[in-house]
Amino acid sequence: MAGKDRDRFSTATRLRLLGEQTAARVYRSQNRRQARRSRLTGRAAFLALVVCSMVVALAYPMRQYVSQRDEIADQERLSQEARERTEELRDEKARLMDDAYVRRLAREHLHYVLPGETGFTVIDPGAAEDRRGEPGTTDRAWHSNLWDGVDTADRD
DSSP: OHHHHHHHTSHHHHHHHHHHHHHHHHHHHHHHHHHHHHHHHHHHHHHHHHHHHHHHHHHHHHHHHHHHHHHHHHHHHHHHHHHHHHHHHHHHHHHHTOHHHHHHHHHHHHOOOOTTOOOOOOOOHHHHHHHTTSTTOOSSOHHHHHHHHHHHHHHO
16 A cells, blocks of 8 residues: 555656646536537527528518519609690690681691682602602592592492
8 A cells, every 4th residue: 555655646646647637627628618619600600590581581572672663663754754745635635726726737738728719739840759669659649549449449
């Protein structure tokens, strides 16, 4: 036993025990650090999962929102164009209520003449030559062609 006691109190034995204790403390400390790191990594992973879920959950509604804003802008533009067209038609309707305006349109576009007036049609020779190459054009007036077509259809 004396050898054992001497061994127990020897410097080499004490250093060896001290080294083992220190190694055990370092090992425990590393385990704690790893546990803390893994907890932080788990928290970070959970946070990343939450953020990704939020992005995925909000992506479709945001796309719909942007799409609807574009559609609203298009509809507002179409509405403005319709209002402008309505104003133009109201102006035209007001002008058509004036008999003098209607007479002028009839004279210009339909070549109407008042009783006692003589109507003349002046044909531009250059325009007639330009149209000769087009199919279905002749030197006759359009109403003559129209009546000939009616007569031809009546005979068939």
